[in-house]
Amino acid sequence: MNALKKASNATNAFAKSWANFVIKFKWPVLLITMLLALGLGSQGNMEFDGDYHVFFSKSNPELEAFDALQEKYTKDDNVVLVLSPSNGNVFTKNNLSAIEALTKEAWNTPYSSRVDAITNYQYTRAVGDDLYVDDLSYESSLKTDDDIKKIRQIALKEPLLVNRIINEAGSVTAINITVKLPGVDINEIPGEVTPFVRNMISNFETKHPKIKIHSSGLIPMNTAFFEASMKDLMLTMIMLVIVVITTLILTRNFVSTFATLIVVLFSIISAIGFVGIMGIKLTPPSAVFPTMILTLAVADSIHILVTMLQKMRKEGLNKIDALKEAMRLNFMPVFITSLTTIIGFLTMNFGDVPPFWDLGNITAFGMLMAFLFSTTTLPALMAILPVKSKVKKASDTPIKSSLYTVFGNFVVKQPVRLTIISVLVISGLTYLASKNTFNDEFVNYFDKTVDFRNSTDYISENLTGIYNIEYSVGSGESGGINNPEYLKNLNAFENWLKKQPEVIHVNAFSEIARRVNRSMHGDDTNFYRVPENRDEAAQYLLLYELSLPFGLDLNNQINVDKSETRVTVTTENISSAEMIAFSKRGENWLKNNTPEAMHAIGVSPTLMFSKLGFRQADSMLNGNIVALILISLVLMLALRSFKLGLLSIIPNVTPVLVGFGIWALYKGQINTGMVVVFGMTLGIIVDDTVHFMSKFLRAKRELGYNSKQAVVYAFETVGKALVTTTVVLLAGFTVLSTSSFALNSYMARITLIIIIAALVIDFILLPSLLILTSKKEDKIISNEKVAQVAFDK
Incomplete structure (x- = not known):
């Protein structure tokens, strides 16, 4: 017990010293951290890479096999233009003439090496002993009705055409443009090929309004990846507004909101600098890092600010004393949660999908900087800026028990019943989680707001598979x-x-x-x-x-x-x-x-993506185990309790099982993006557990409370902060869940479920377990108090 007190005193002493130092030198601290953020930000250089190859590591065996095949033959990068005449008949003079003209124009596509269409299909025929190979339909405008009828008969009997270039009904046809990219500039597709093709389609449809064109292929898919990256990056602006509004509503303090905004902006700017320094090219998964950092960085600031405002409003402390006390109470929990979050995101490096390596590394660095800024810039700003808070006077109407106190009392009265109910619900959802199936069709990476997805679905339904x-x-x-x-x-x-x-x-x-x-x-x-x-x-x-x-x-x-x-x-x-x-x-x-x-x-790329998720799941298994072990060790050391460190595994792991169980009822299918969720959310949901357990232990060790009193104390002191940070996390991941890119939106949606489950479990199961596992200690404390009373008498 003495060792625990010494460790606790040492931690408190360091936190106090840190707070005193930052507040005393608030202006230099603010200036240095600002220069640090801007200095890192000046190195930022965000480039986007939409090539589907980025999803595969260089050692990926499917990629190696596919590249080997392409070296033997020509590359498969292509654009498929599918033409649908309004009259439902490709074989008319006007339609064939239009197709022939578009085929000719398609040869002008940058880096094009081949164009295949029904009109230039190389039809073989014999005349005596001679072999003739000609375009199936050339100078179509000069063809007679009999000529066109014969062309139709030939085309609909050619195995190489039917269900590839022309459908069986002859109502839809395709032009396939093969593109041989030099691979020198990442703008070859978004800056050259795609604009040309889109302009060509627009001009054609203007000239031939009765023919509709849908485009698909590997080039449009790469373009869709590129545009998804750009679009998801813009979600950051939406999230920024939501965070400001949410923080303002929950803290009811403009200065706190401003300080939080500065912290998250500094964190994001620093992360952008990290991207430039490391030479990382952004992809759809990694492009969401600003939203991730913004969402997660707020939690650090919220815990410090909510505690500070509570001390000012409820206990009447002045701003500086409240700020110091908030830093003392939250420095170590914020450090632990930042560390566990960093560990969780770094485990993405165990996977087999490079864009998720980048997302993990960028976010981990951003969270490191968020911890630094929330413990330096934030208190410095709060010390400088005027903070007004209405103090509740003793003469006021008797204070009613807060909602968190009421809920805490509800939990401590029935820990056994709540534990049994929780275990039954978690067990049922864990069983359902095993019923999820894995499906990673790359077309379904995009929702139906994306042209590539809609066009590809149309082609699959009306002409051929992709x-x-x-x-x-x-x-x-x-x-x-x-x-x-x-x-x-x-x-x-x-x-x-x-x-x-x-x-x-x-x-x-x-x-x-x-x-x-x-x-x-x-x-x-x-x-x-x-x-x-x-x-x-x-x-x-x-x-x-x-x-x-x-x-x-x-x-x-x-x-x-x-x-x-x-x-x-x-x-x-x-x-x-x-x-x-x-x-x-x-x-x-x-x-x-x-x-x-x-x-x-x-x-094939199709097969590569099909195997990608399974390969990612296998490789992430080790990462998840490492994350679980490291985070558990961190908690054991931080809480200075082997028993509580082990106990913390339950509220940290079960939300993920519950999340995937509910997902089985919602979708029943998981993709590559969801494979990283365990390691990622493990670091995030530890936040609730650490803050609740740290307040529980403080009540027992510093105030001498028994476990039931300590649980109620934890609800009173940290309940609001946990709800506040959860609401901010939900807001951030809700924004991300609107992404048109399924790897990101599905990852965000299941994270939403897991975050909600984590709060519920930390409010019901965790306190119940803390009470049930502390009965022996409570008995000792009770006996000590009885003995002390007898001694006093």
Whole structure:
């Protein structure tokens, strides 16, 4: 007990000395901290990176496999323009002419390397012994009705067109622009490609008002990521207004509100400087750091200010004495909560998604600076500025018990009942939490206010799927793709893929081999099969390639030495788990039915995103364990109690379980952004636990209260501050939950649930457990008091 008193006295002495120093040198402290914030801010340089590659670490095996595939063939960065004529018929003279004109204009897209459309589809036909390869529809304005009818018949029978470039009804068609980005400047997409495409679409729709265009593809997806970053950054301004209003309402003091605003602004400015110094490029997840810091930094200031104002209003202390006492009571709890929050955010580095590393590191630095400013700038400002507070006089009407006192008395009367009810509710919600399923479809990263999401949904419903998997199927030898055995196996793989229920379209070299073989035999349908002679297959391929125009060659399907070909499978919008399972089925089919040289793994951005969440969950498991252990150790040391340190794990972990249980009822699906929630919120919700337990212990150790009296004291002294900080946190994460980017909005929504659960648990379960686990100590205290009374007599 003496050791605890000594430690407590040492902590109080340091807090007093710190407060005295800051208040005595208030002007120099204010000037130095201002220069520090502005100095860091001057290094700020916020650049945005919308490339989807940023979501994957350099060691990510799916990314490595996909990059390897793109090195063999041409890159897949593309823009898909889907044209929907109002008359529901692509095959009219006017519509084909418009498509032909837009296809020609699309070649002017910056960095474009290929444009595929129905009009420039390379149609093969035989005239005697000669092979002709021509655009399916050129000079469309000169075509007769019979010509157009024939074009329609050809197009709707071509496997490479149907459900890829044209739908089965012939009512919707696509133009696919392949873009080969140099990768030198991050503005290549948002500054060059996207503006050109949008302007091209606008001009086309003005000229052809009866044709509507929807755009999708990897370039529009990157643009959507970039614009989501910019939009979410603007949420900070909304949050800033809300924090000012909320703080003013809850503290009822303009000076306190102003001081809080200065602290959060200094913290955000410092974090912006950290971004510039570290060379971090912002992405949708990391761009929300100002809102995060703003929301969390307020909590530090609120605890100090609420205590100060309470001391002035209820106890009649002058401003300086109230400020010193507020610093003494809150310095250590604020330090502990800042430290645990920093630990929680730093655990994001254990994950496999670099943007969340950045979010964790930036926010952790911001919280470090928030602690510094809230213990220096804040008290310095409060010491300088005039603070008025109405003191309640003893002659006033007898003070009614506060709501927090009433609630505290309600809890202490029935700790056993409240514990049993809490355990039953938490157990039920924990069971529900296990029913959440993981689904990480990248299209659903955006809500329906985003054009990319709406256009992609339209394309999926009316033309083709936007999810795909690719296999680079090798032959084991240079020129081996002309081997009849290879072609037969490739053909069999193509046929197997087409029979799978998820598949919408398959693009494989075996289809070209069949088509050319048929054309070289006078378009006889009996020869619509892969060639059976290697030399013959090689000659046909050479003749076909020589007939193709510039930009429409087979480099996107065949590697340089003709030893491998690319099979692209377009699927329906299926879940992450289904996508992974389908890819594995394809890999297993190749293993079981083809030579070893033909074995291939499935790769694609779709598959990368599907596996990303599972990989993130696996890697974050270690981070969450580390966070839990570190935070528990911090609390044990800070509270100077092994028992209470262990006990604190319950109110710190159960809100997360409750949150995911309620989420199972709300959505039932979680994404990559929600995987980091455990570590992130663990650091945040410790705030309530630490402040409540610190006041509980102060009542027992300094005032000699028993556990029930200490619980009521904790409610009276810190209850309002906990509710106030919770309201501010709810306001911040509510703003963030409106983000159009699902990784951020879902993360914010479940955090809202967890924060509410944390307050409820800290107001009901935590005090009940403190009472139940302190019965032995209460008995000792009671006996000591009885003995003291007897001695006095």
